[in-house]
Amino acid sequence: MQYMHKYASPKFFYTLAGKLTPWMAALTAVLLVAGLYLGLFVAPVDFQQGESYRIMFIHVPAAWMSMFIYVCMAGAGAIALVWNVKLFEMFAGNCAPVGASFTFLALVTGSLWGKPMWGAWWAWDARLTSELILFFLYIGYMALEASIDDPRRAARASAILALVGVVNIPVIHFSVEWWNTLHQPASVGKVGTPSIHPSMLAPLLLMSLGFTFYFFTVALMRMRNEILERERHTTWVAQLLESKS
Amino acid sequence: MLEAVDLECVRGDRPLFSHLSFRLKPGELMHVTGVNGSGKTTLLRTLCGLTHAAAGEVRWNGSTIHELGDDYRSQLAYVGHSNGIQGELTAEENLRAACLGTAADTTRIQETLKRLGLAPYRHFPSKVLSQGQKRRLALARLAILRKSLWILDEPLSALDVNSVVLMTEILMEHLARDGLIIMTSHQEIDVETKTILQIQLD
Amino acid sequence: MPNFLKAIGCLLRRDLTVALRRSTDVLTPLVFFIIVVSLFPLGLGPEPSVLRTIAPGVIWVAALLATMLSLNRLFANDHADGTLEQMALSPHPLTVLVLTKVAAHWMLTGLPLVLISPLLAVQMNLPESAMGTLVLSLLLGTPVLSLLGAVGAALTLGLRGGGVLVSLLVLPLYTPVLIFGAGAVAGVIAGIDIEAHFSLLAAFLALALTLAPWAAAAALRVSLD
Numbered sequence: 001m002q003y004m005h006k007y008a009s010p011k012f013f014y015t016l017a018g019k020l021t022p023w024m025a026a027l028t029a030v031l032l033v034a035g036l037y038l039g040l041f042v043a044p045v046d047f048q049q050g051e052s053y054r055i056m057f058i059h060v061p062a063a064w065m066s067m068f069i070y071v072c073m074a075g076a077g078a079i080a081l082v083w084n085v086k087l088f089e090m091f092a093g094n095c096a097p098v099g100a101s102f103t104f105l106a107l108v109t110g111s112l113w114g115k116p117m118w119g120a121w122w123a124w125d126a127r128l129t130s131e132l133i134l135f136f137l138y139i140g141y142m143a144l145e146a147s148i149d150d151p152r153r154a155a156r157a158s159a160i161l162a163l164v165g166v167v168n169i170p171v172i173h174f175s176v177e178w179w180n181t182l183h184q185p186a187s188v189g190k191v192g193t194p195s196i197h198p199s200m201l202a203p204l205l206l207m208s209l210g211f212t213f214y215f216f217t218v219a220l221m222r223m224r225n226e227i228l229e230r231e232r233h234t235t236w237v238a239q240l241l242e243s244k245s
Numbered sequence: 246m247l248e249a250v251d252l253e254c255v256r257g258d259r260p261l262f263s264h265l266s267f268r269l270k271p272g273e274l275m276h277v278t279g280v281n282g283s284g285k286t287t288l289l290r291t292l293c294g295l296t297h298a299a300a301g302e303v304r305w306n307g308s309t310i311h312e313l314g315d316d317y318r319s320q321l322a323y324v325g326h327s328n329g330i331q332g333e334l335t336a337e338e339n340l341r342a343a344c345l346g347t348a349a350d351t352t353r354i355q356e357t358l359k360r361l362g363l364a365p366y367r368h369f370p371s372k373v374l375s376q377g378q379k380r381r382l383a384l385a386r387l388a389i390l391r392k393s394l395w396i397l398d399e400p401l402s403a404l405d406v407n408s409v410v411l412m413t414e415i416l417m418e419h420l421a422r423d424g425l426i427i428m429t430s431h432q433e434i435d436v437e438t439k440t441i442l443q444i445q446l447d
Numbered sequence: 448m449p450n451f452l453k454a455i456g457c458l459l460r461r462d463l464t465v466a467l468r469r470s471t472d473v474l475t476p477l478v479f480f481i482i483v484v485s486l487f488p489l490g491l492g493p494e495p496s497v498l499r500t501i502a503p504g505v506i507w508v509a510a511l512l513a514t515m516l517s518l519n520r521l522f523a524n525d526h527a528d529g530t531l532e533q534m535a536l537s538p539h540p541l542t543v544l545v546l547t548k549v550a551a552h553w554m555l556t557g558l559p560l561v562l563i564s565p566l567l568a569v570q571m572n573l574p575e576s577a578m579g580t581l582v583l584s585l586l587l588g589t590p591v592l593s594l595l596g597a598v599g600a601a602l603t604l605g606l607r608g609g610g611v612l613v614s615l616l617v618l619p620l621y622t623p624v625l626i627f628g629a630g631a632v633a634g635v636i637a638g639i640d641i642e643a644h645f646s647l648l649a650a651f652l653a654l655a656l657t658l659a660p661w662a663a664a665a666a667l668r669v670s671l672d
Contacts, residue, residue: 081665136619143615147606150257152297156669157602161616164598164662168620171651175623179630230258293536296672319538327529333468334461342461342530345454345537370468386533 010227011236013087017220024217031210039203052116059109061208062102063127066134067169069099069215073141074166077159087223089155090230092162093145094222098215100138106131126180130173137165151230246270247292247394247425251301254287261287262446263300271393271423274416274436278429279446285429286326288446289398292427293323305394322392324400328383332372336363336382339371343386350389357388361411376403384412387419395419397428454539455547462551465524472520477559480513484567495572502571503581503632509567510560510585511621514592515614517556518600521548522667526604535671541664549590549597549660557589573632580635587648588628594659595620601666624651 039057046053073095080088110128111121122128141158148154231237246268253263261284269275277285290296292303294310294317302309310317330339340354358364361381366374371382380403387395395416401409409432416426417436428434466473487505491497525531534544564585565578573581599617603609631644 133619133622136615140616140619143612144602147603147608147612153669153672156672157666160598160662160666160669161602164595164620164658167654167658168623171623171654172619175626175647179626182630233258233260295532295535315538315540318536321536323533323536325529325532327527327532329529329533331461331465331525331528331530333465338461338464342457343533345457345534345539 010086010231011234014224014227017224021217021220021224024213024220028210028213028217031206031213035203035206035210037203038199038206043200043203044197049117052113055109055113057203057207059106059113060204061211062106062109063131064208065211065215066099066103066106066131068212069095069102070134070137070162070169071166073099074159074162077155077162081156081159081163086152086230089152089159090223090226091219092159093155094219094226095215096138096142096145096158097222098218100135100142102211102215103131103135103138107135124180126177129176129180133172133176134169137169141165246306247427248304248307249292249301250304252288252291252298252303253300254284254291254296255299256284256287260299265301265444267442267444269425269427269442271425272420273442274420274426274428274434275442275444276428276430276434277444277446278431283446285446286398289323289396289427289429290325293321293396294318320392321394321396322387322390323396323398324383324387325398328379329386330371330379330382333370335366335368336371336374336385337367339382340385340389344389353389357385360388361385362408377405377408380404381408384415388415393424395424395426395428397426399429399431401430401432401434451539451543454537455543458534458544458547459551462548463554466551466555472517473555473559476513476517476556477563479516480509480560481563481567483509483512485570488571498572499574499636502568502573503577503629503636505571506564506567506573506581507585507588507625507629507632510564510589511592511618511625513560514556514589514596515617517552518596518613518617519610521552521597521600522604523600523609526670531667532671535667541667542660545597545601545663545667546656546660549593549663552597553590553593557585557593560589561585574636577632577635580641581632583645584628584631584648587645587652588624591624591648591651591655592621594655594663597663598659598666601663601670604667604670624648627651 035057040054043054043057045051073092076088076092076095079085080092107128110125110131114123114125114128115121141161144161145154145158148157228237228240248266248268250266251263252265254261265288267275277288279285287296291298294303302311304310305313305317305320329343331342334342336358337354340357355364355367358367361384363374363378363382363385366378371379374382380400384400387397401412404412413434413436416428416434419426420436484505487501488498491501522531525534535541537544561582564581568578568581596613596617599613599620602616603613606612627644627647631641631648634641634644
């Protein structure tokens with residue numbers, strides 16, 4: 001617990017995050033460039049879908065991230081609720097915009113991918129529908145957080161909402177799958193991951209790792225800003241500002 | 246015995262007060278004063294356990310109130326800024342609902358309403374009562390619930406002179422029964438008791 | 448009788464009494480439900496086969512919206528006059544009190560919707576064989592709507608724009624109930640076996656009954672802070 005308090009002190013974390021972010025940002029760039037290169041130029045053309053399948057290298061990792069970030073957000077929210085740790089409150093709050101962006105990216109790329117496959121920008125495919133509802137959940141989370149003025153109260157209320165959401169996501173996902181199999185005419189194909197060839201798997205994993213590091217980098221940067229804002233009355237922030245100017 | 250240890254409260258990111266410690270024993274009254282916005286209501290709500298303190302803790306008989314939970318609340322009666330009266334219900338129904346099934350003794354309810362001069366309005370919906378009458382009805386809860394710790398936020402506001410005298414009497418009876426009272430008030434309160442703790446927030 | 452059972456009885460009686468004295472509050476969501484369903488034939492044309500196909504979905508979506516409209520009543524009045532605060536300070540578990548309030552809310556909103564639904568089903572040309580399924584699916588589903596709604600209502604208590612915000616929080620969570628509720632009715636019309644639908648609706652109810660009161664009670668404590 002002693003250690004926890006040291007690392008969880010905003011001042012310590014601010015400095016630590018400041019040192020970490022450049023490295024993480026560099027790693028993100030390397031991973032994304034490598035992933036995109038392997039995905040767009042090295043991976044073989046899919047014999048059914050042609051070149052258009054390559055959007056998968058963005059769509060699939062983005063969809064994974066959208067779920068992963070929601071779980072992170074709920075987990076951090078739970079820790080903040082139970083142990084009352086400010087840093088986790090901030091982390092949870094800063095997950096939401098990044099997660100919502102990934103969800104939006106997954107929706108857009110899914111719809112772009114769907115156009116050549118279904119001949120329409122939108123089809124009520126099970127996975128896209130789940131993503132859409134997840135997007136709504138993110139929007140609700142951010143709307144709730146934005147409408148409460150007191151930051152600590154906002155963090156606690158939205159943590160409860162994230163926990164309710166995280167219990168519901170599997171249920172929603174399962175329900176949508178079920179609904180989809182009942183209503184989907186057989187002629188409409190599913191946006192699915194094509195049979196994975198090792199040369200496709202490598203860029204997929206690289207992209208996912210790159211997105212993960214991107215998420216943590218952005219979350220840390222956002223948290224640093226929020227720490228300064230929340231701690232603006234403290235002496236260490238005043239000293240910091242003085243030394244900068 | 247109610248204890249506050251190193252209590253710190255904030256509203257938003259504005260600190261209200263910090264390092265507030267006191268100890269209140271049975272039969273004692275604590276009078277909290279301070280200008281508007283100094284955090285009187287926040288202090289009372291923190292002592293109730295409604296608002297979270299930014300630092301420090303509140304203890305009842307040695308254990309923190311968050312550990313005690315419902316056991317602490319069974320000792321506590323709070324009258325806040327809002328009277329806690331549902332306008333559609335009659336005075337009697339309101340008191341009965343406030344008891345939530347426990348000790349809702351009809352004769353005691355009748356007696357209390359009579360003592361506080363509310364008996365004639367027993368069967369009217371509370372929304373027709375005047376501001377002062379509603380305040381009296383809120384205070385009637387105290388007499389019926391029989392809790393040992395009373396936390397009262399401006400209990401004497403909107404009361405006429407006679408009601409203030411009556412209320413002071415009720416407060417003194419409670420202290421004589423070894424009860425504890427914490428209250429805010431702009432008026433001087435004229436209560437004879439062993440000890441009055443004065444806390445001035447600024 | 449344990450104290451908290453007495454408390455439940457007392458609170459239930461109080462909520463029902465207040466609602467009966469303010470009967471317009473109870474009638475508004477019900478009338479809303481009827482009007483929304485009646486608008487569909489006007490928008491789509493009175494072709495019976497079309498109405499029959501969309502009836503399960505329309506009635507269920509309207510039930511969702513009507514429930515949502517009534518969520519405001521769950522805690523907001525008690526919050527405004529300070530009785531909610533008193534409830535949070537009572538020596539009974541807040542979870543149980545919240546569950547009681549939700550039960551009262553369902554009796555005043557969900558149950559009337561269930562009871563009026565056969566009338567709307569007739570209006571929408573739903574075959575008689577599906578009537579029982581519609582009523583049963585609403586009977587299982589509307590309590591879930593009230594329970595989940597209580598979490599949303601507790602979270603948005605006293606916030607600016609709370610009424611619209613609650614719909615943003617709650618409607619996405621309603622999707623599973625909508626899918627299986629409307630799915631059961633549509634399944635009966637299509638002649639599919641719908642036992643699984645009912646099992647799942649019952650499972651949702653069990654899950655919501657165990658978890659939602661905790662979440663709503665925690666949310667209330669945050670909102671009263």
